[in-house]
Amino acid sequence: MKAIVFDKIGLPAEVLQLRDIPVPDIKDNEVLVRTVSASINPGDFLFIQNLYPAPKRPVFPQQIAGNHGAGIIEKTGKNVSLPVGTYVAFSYYNTWAEYVAVPAEWLMVLPAGYPIERAGQFMNAISAWDLLHDSGVQSGQWLALTAGNSSISMMVSQFAKNKGVHVISIVRKMNKTIDLKTAGASAVINLSDLQVNIREQIMEITGNKGLNGIIDNVGGPITGELIRSTAFGAKVIINGGMSPEKFELHNFDVLLNGIEIKSHVYRYFFTPPKKEDVSMLEEIAAVSGQAGFQAPIGGTHALEDFITAINESIHHPGSGKHVFNISDLHS
Known part of the structure; x- marks a missing residue:
């Protein structure tokens, strides 16, 4: 699979690389998500420069960049109750990649009609x-x-x-x-x-x-x-x-x-969603998923276009959120 990775701490434009790496294996409590959309956020750059507090620190070699994303569950571990095909958002690690292994407890189920351009930045709506x-x-x-x-x-x-x-x-x-x-x-x-x-x-x-x-x-x-x-x-x-x-x-x-x-430290920075958060997350999805709700997109990019995506996010933050469109929702 294709992924944007880095092997050392530094400025994003200087250390990030696009590579072909193996699709991750999953554990019994994990799911394999086919990434549909992943947003580019200031916090992603802090992570790449190792400015986040522990335990949110890069692990080398070949740390995959990105912290927020959304996609479709392709495969589940034996202890996971969510079915294959579920549409989910997550705040975890390794989201700038075609596939992500995510512990099931970190997943947030999205309604079927939730707009793709907002799904990858669902954590922004929560924040x-x-x-x-x-x-x-x-x-x-x-x-x-x-x-x-x-x-x-x-x-x-x-x-x-x-x-x-x-x-x-x-x-x-x-x-x-x-x-x-x-x-x-x-x-x-x-x-x-x-x-x-x-x-x-x-x-x-x-x-x-x-x-x-x-x-x-x-x-x-x-x-x-x-x-x-x-x-x-x-x-x-x-x-x-x-x-x-x-x-x-x-x-x-x-x-x-x-x-x-x-x-303000964004919710789910250190710990996953709680069961009692479900109704709140459903309300946020209902409001932010409405047709008239605005979440301007400054640009959509393939992973191959990551240099442009990064530079635009850093140098023109007022133009709207830049996101990686990685796969089709229904593919």
Whole structure:
């Protein structure tokens, strides 16, 4: 089978290679999944550079890249109850390959009609759901999202709109192919065209109420300005760090405004789905699988096109999610 692999730590464009390797054997508790779709995410690059905490570390030689994907069960171990032919998503290892051996406990069953272009990034939908919940923002309140053009921010925005939450989507520049307001945003702040400081803009948009929550995927000075634009008791969720710059705060910026700042580690990073998660996962699939739900795709790629896919993901993250389309759903 074809797979994208690496034999040493380094920058993705420098260490990744496409190789023909054996189809993996499966154990009694595992399934063999024929990969249909696998997304390319910032976390994949952290894994390749060995920046994730243990146990999510590469194992050499010939570590297969990729952490999230979806496909069809082709073969099952003797202790697996799911039948061959089941459509599943998973967050595990080795997803940038034609076949993946996955412990059955890590699988999430998808409805038969779930769109392929969203299946490979189902973990983003789960993260968006969790980010909105963790922000604590309630119906009628205001939530700010940085990296507004990103797939995960757009998913948060749409989940938020369903719950009556007002979203301010913040972008470094507008993407002409994406209409953020049809994807749930009440307002959009384009930093490249901002005429006043961002706090003034936010207070004008919110009627001087301020932000009740922030989900920050970027970092840099803008994060500090957003925190100084909050209502009392707001929560700040740090979900990424696309900017190389730092933000600055005084203790009183946090203390006198009752600010809570926390990090977000995506669900199932360390442990597999629980039985009690099934109804939640079904609800996420039902909402994100609707015809009008937007999860923009910046490009679909064969495994052979991995250099382009990687470079586009790194250098043009605002263009939409890049995914590997590896096989046909019904083949």
